[in-house]
Amino acid sequence: MSALPFPEPPLTDGTVLLRAWHEADEAQRHAGFADPLCQQFSWSPATPFTEEHTRAAFAQDEEGRLAGESLNLAVTDATHTGVIWGGTSIYDVDPRSASASVGYWLAPQARGRGIATRTLRLLSAWALGQLAVERLTLTCAPDNAASQRVALRCGFVREGVLRSHLPFQGARRDTMIFSLLPGELR
Template sequence: MLPQTIPTLEGRRVTLRPFRESDAPLVQSVADDPLIPLITTVPTSGSLEDALAYIDRQHERLVSGAGYSFAIANAETDEVVGQIGLWLAAIKHGRASTGYWVAPQHRRRGYVSDALRTLSDWAIDHDQVQRLELYVEPWNEGSWRAAERCGFQREGLLRSWQPVCEERKDMYMYSRLRKH
């Protein structure tokens, strides 16, 4: 069974762990990223107060049944570099989904590839998760490359799937299955 508390998961170069208040500066640092605040609840103000409220919300995700929100931390230094979630809205149908971000100053070092592999190996090890889904905009090569590296397969293009910044966007649907 999926656990009642957020576990700590050890990857090769990352540790996935609950957020801490001391991670707030990283959240503040992505306030002006062109994409992260649009697709997450990261606040655009950059204030410490709002960053701490964001961290509180990450802890609430499991309490409310929404899913697990992990901080992605460097495995050696424990410095936080981003966030990855396992979302459970469709878990009664055996489906979960994932999404993630890494702060610009930490990109292209393999953090998301390792975080996604660690999270998906762990999730799919549970009977409840028969199918793990990921939605990626076609231009977002860094994201879909990480997905493919972690065994996700592209299933097709979902046209006009969801609004991002008031404009409906197409999304590639990727998935990884428990049983192949």
């Protein structure tokens, strides 16, 4: 499998800009993802999230990209790209089945402003077009109502619940699954 390319130019709608992570983003990336709401829904280990996890994420991001399996991007303010609003990723990329998954998280100051919806639309359009993905999946916790609303707003269809789907913070968690096919993005 070949490396996934970074979108060039970076993806933007004039409000949100999705770009490669930079080492200078480390403090903002850590602070945003360390927020209790991100930890509640996005941090699966039972161990506390640390700055070392953030540092390690940069290397893991590049390993996944070079393997053609995933691409992680910073979600930034399009007018000031040094302001990190969150992160987004395309992962489980499988060219043979033309499928992939998408995800996102937002720092507290970015929530409730439509940024997650804008982010998901930008990344999904790019994956469907540039990567020729024919099925995108999005998963979230059953109690993550905000992520479910974002998925539906973008045209993802709720397919159901994957019971006891994954290890999560020392237990197992159900997962809601949504999908998006070409022509369905809103």
